[in-house]
Amino acid sequence: GAVVSQHPSWVICKSGTSVKIECRSLDFQATTMFWYRQFPKQSLMLMATSNEGSKATYEQGVEKDKFLINHASLTLSTLTVTSAHPEDSSFYICSARDLLAKNIQYFGAGTRLSVL
Amino acid sequence: KQEVTQIPAALSVPEGENLVLNCSFTDSAIYNLQWFRQDPGKGLTSLLLIQSSQREQTSGRLNASLDKSSGRSTLYIAASQPGDSATYLCAVLGTDKLIFGTGTRLQVFP
Numbered sequence: 001g002a003v004v005s006q007h008p009s010w011v012i013c014k015s016g017t018s019v020k021i022e023c024r025s026l027d028f029q030a031t032t033m034f035w036y037r038q039f040p041k042q043s044l045m046l047m048a049t050s051n052e053g054s055k056a057t058y059e060q061g062v063e064k065d066k067f068l069i070n071h072a073s074l075t076l077s078t079l080t081v082t083s084a085h086p087e088d089s090s091f092y093i094c095s096a097r098d099l100l101a102k103n104i105q106y107f108g109a110g111t112r113l114s115v116l
Numbered sequence: 117k118q119e120v121t122q123i124p125a126a127l128s129v130p131e132g133e134n135l136v137l138n139c140s141f142t143d144s145a146i147y148n149l150q151w152f153r154q155d156p157g158k159g160l161t162s163l164l165l166i167q168s169s170q171r172e173q174t175s176g177r178l179n180a181s182l183d184k185s186s187g188r189s190t191l192y193i194a195a196s197q198p199g200d201s202a203t204y205l206c207a208v209l210g211t212d213k214l215i216f217g218t219g220t221r222l223q224v225f226p
Contacts, residue, residue, distance in 0.1 A: 006159075034214070043205060044160075044216045093159060095214070103167075105214055109159035116226045 002028050004096050006108025013084055014116055021079045021111045023094030030096035033077040034105065035069065050077045051085040074099070084115045118143045118210050120217035128223040135193040137220045139206035144184050147209045151180050151191050154203045154219075163204075164191070196224045 003026040013019050023033055031052045036044040036086035048058045048069055066088075068080040077096075081088055093110040117140045129135060139149070148167045164173045164180040166189070172181040179192040179201040189206055203225050206217040 036216075041221075043208075043219045046213060046215070049172045049213070091157075103209060104165070105209075107152075107162075112157070 002021060002026075002096075002098060002104075003082055004094065004106045005096050006109040006111055007072070008111060010112045010114075012114045012116065015085050016083055019081045019084055019113060021081075021092055021094070021113075023077045023079070023096065023108050025096040025098075025106070028096075028106075029074040029099040030076060030077075031099050032097040034095040034097070035077075035079050036093045036095065037047045038093060038110075040091075044093060047079075052087045070105065084113070086115045089113055089115045118208060118213075118215045120208055120215050122204075122206060122217040122220050124220060125218065126168060126221040126223075127193075128225065129196060131224050133196050133226055135196050135222070137191040137193070137204050137206075137222070139189040139191070139217050141189075141208045141215075141217075143185045143208075143210060144187050145210060146184065149180075149182050149189050150207045150209070150214075151178075151189075152205045152207065154205060156203075159167055160205070196222075198224050198226055200224050 005024045007022045033096040035047045038044045047062045048056045050056045050069045050071040052071045058064045071077040094108045095105045121140050123138045150165045151163045166173050166182040177194040182189045204220045206216050
């Protein structure tokens with residue numbers, strides 16, 4: 001089956017630093033990728049939709065300058081949390097939509113971000 | 117705006133019981149509905165996907181049904197086992213977004 005690789009799986013950083021999370025579709029092309037955020041014991045909330053070669057579309061309430069998304073190729077999207085603060089600590093999950101199966105999304109294993 | 121709700125929010129049962137988890141959504145214009153399993157601190161495992169034209173899907177001890185017109189789906193787990201303990205999420209795909217439900221935390225004890 002299709003695989004989405006997300007890296008790193010866990011990152012700890014100091015307040016004020018920036019953290020980049022990578023999301024790769026390993027065996028398929030994805031024109032569209034999605035970034036979700038999950039707080040403890042809560043469901044996944046969509047943060048933004050990332051389209052290859054164009055600007056990401058952010059959900060209401062998500063700061064685009066805080067969460068920078070780049071989708072420069074059909075297999076890679078990155079999420080950079082800029083000037084991270086403790087309230088940004090969360091579980092971030094990416095998802096990729098198969099170009100050839102547009103109703104199917106495959107999920108990465110998630111990245112746990114802890115900001116000290 | 118699509119809203120997806122799951123009932124119950126939490127469930128604790130002895131092993132061997134047959135279970136029904138419920139998912140309801142407000143906008144019936146969906147392409148598909150998917151059930152996921154999530155273990156603590158882990159990512160998502162896809163369990164079943166039902167296309168909008170289908171009424172149910174089965175995989176092993178799992179059976180998911182979809183009634184699009186009424187905005188409901190159920191996940192049936194037969195003969196539950198302690199290894200089934202996890203959070204179960206349903207998600208509906210609308211025009212361009214996959215919207216997740218609130219989740220059901222299931223604990224099956226020996």
